[in-house]
Amino acid sequence: MNVSAINSLALLNMATNEIAQAWFMQTCTAEKWCINMVKQRPFSNIQALTKQATKQWNTMTIQDFLQAFSGHPMIGDLSTLREKYANTKALAINEQSGAQGASEVTLKTLQKINLEYQQKHGFIFIICATGLSAKAMLNELQVRLPKSTETEIRKAAQEQIKITLLRINNAFSRPKHKG
Template sequence: MSDAQFVQIVGAVYEHSPWVAERVVSQRPFASAEALRSAMRRAVQQAGEAQQIKLVRAHPELAGTAAARGEMTAASTSEQGGAGLNQLTPEELARLQSLNARYSEKFGFPFVMAVRGHDRQAIFAAMTQRLNNDRDTELRNSLEQIDRVVSFRLNDLISG
């Protein structure tokens, strides 16, 4: 495939951030999906804090306004739905919105979690616990969670 096709297809595993694929396209061919994921992870690590924060901010809040307006990517919609975030009770939604607001206010970016394989209670627990962290720790946690999301999405892309 062309460089542009690669960036369009593979770049989609990072939420609204094709720059990651753009930074690794010249390293093709990759020996495996893991080699590709590792190259993209290195690109994110080397990007610098401002670009990393922009990457984290490209992710929607869990069950946030983008979800309510139907503006999330298909992958995010599926992942959040799989975790039951599209079936919250009014009380759970209010709790999640409060946690989202507190988290965003404290850290300056949305809470990111690879929700695949987790239920609502595990997500609430993780959000509550992570609110106790400092900003540097949370930026690292968010990038680690993004890497997990990318791993799932890349595996889906390749196996699909």
Template sequence: MTNHSHTLDALAAADAAELEAILLEVCSSPRWAAAVTQARPWADRESLLAANAAAMASLTADDLRDAMAGHARIGKPKSGDATSEREQAGIRGVDRAVLDELGEANAAYEAKFGHVFLICATGRTAAGMLAALRERHPNDADTEAEIVRGELRKINDIRLGRLLDGS
């Protein structure tokens, strides 16, 4: 994500293509970006976050895959991507054995579900993410899809807040 501050009014006034491009930096699902764009104008920050929640609730399985495609594997933030590195700060300085366990658990999860393990990593430790990964691995695909949807909503809320705050 770029490090620009956008006021709610400036976002609401942007043309649809410009706004969708900005929103795709928040979430890589084109359907999500279009739905949030169509929810304009937003009266306040809470209205924008409500548009995020409504858009997330409407995503199909394919749309969720599009949204997940923009996220790095837990334990391997995208090099040079400040957002990915900030969100996964909990893995910095972690023992190699924990990173190896994360890698193995990720591989098992991906083999079962066909996508990366997605969790709102902000504020979480590597051990906490590993525990959550192991806890969620036994889920069935439908249960896991709904958990992923909720985690994506939380991530988007944080990213939208940072977009508005310029941080």
């Protein structure tokens, strides 16, 4: 079995530790969180899995948060999304769909302010972008840019777990391949 074959909770529960860890890395790139999630198996249902995901996330350190943040493309940088994160494509495909239809000016502004944010805070802007327009993401970025780094790490960590939970739920709600 390989990572792409895991399309049910039963398969995730049966997977080797190595395959399960690789699967969890698609949902969140904080290695310690992934290791902890593998140890929590088997999960009785999706609710138990997502509850444990949140519980384990709440035990992470700032370094774990930063490691997870580094697993994201910069909002608005769709070429990075396509190239660097091809392995998470199936689970993350619609996360920045609001940026895909944005004007060039909005995308350039998103990128410019995100670079300012990264220089100030030491990591890229993290937001659960599903369902948000590029303009809404830009507005939130502008609101969050002046905040303290400590505040932003906490806010980004809250956004990260939302993203992780969406990816977990999406993984098991995709149509199953018949083969």
